[in-house]
Amino acid sequence: MMTRILFFAQLRELLGCAQIELELSNSLDISALISLLIQTHPTWQQHLQSAQLMCAVNQQLVGPDTLVKAGDEVAFFPPVTGG
């Protein structure tokens, strides 16, 4: 099952990418997922390692230790500015 990874707002523009799909063989945490993304997209490093980066798994805000498994929907985005 594919894991969908979404990018929003300024991050989407900086990466030039709104969405990718990954085939995950094992569960891994958010930090490890970011490392994996940087391995395949080295130019994404500075943007995905920003201290301000927010992350959601299955549409819930989560921290870097949260586990991601096959079929999850993961999203990365900058701090929110609605309202």
Add this chain to the structure above:
Amino acid sequence: MDYVAIQTENFDLTAEYQQMLEGATCSGAVVLFTGLVRDFNQGEQVLELELEHYPGMAEKALLAIIEKARQRWALDRIRVIHRVGKLAIAQQIVLVAVSSAHRSDAFSAAAFIMDFLKTEVPIWKKEATDKGSRWVEFNQKELEAKALWQAKGE
């Protein structure tokens, strides 16, 4: 009774207020907050806003905030509408409407919902200025507003 919507269309304050009143016999107070597009931000002249959201999650995050508000105060009806897409100066961006038996609960809950919306709901603003367009930067003050509520007990 909760209503949450993320939409491009404008909302009619009179119609929304009517929704708060219709058949409501136990409400003694209605608080309506609207957020508007203003023509200045961080020293620049703002010409227009463009808002983007994370469909699905934005609505869920709003409902979760409303649930937290309901745990703190005795509330009747809550309606939150947030617009996305391109918005001109002085247009309405967001509505928070809360009714309650007494005004203090309605005032507090409306402020609480806005403070959490500002830090937890995945919506982003990009502003067109006379010097080009830029993403609005997160204001650290929003975290302080949320921390005040958390200090008062969550």
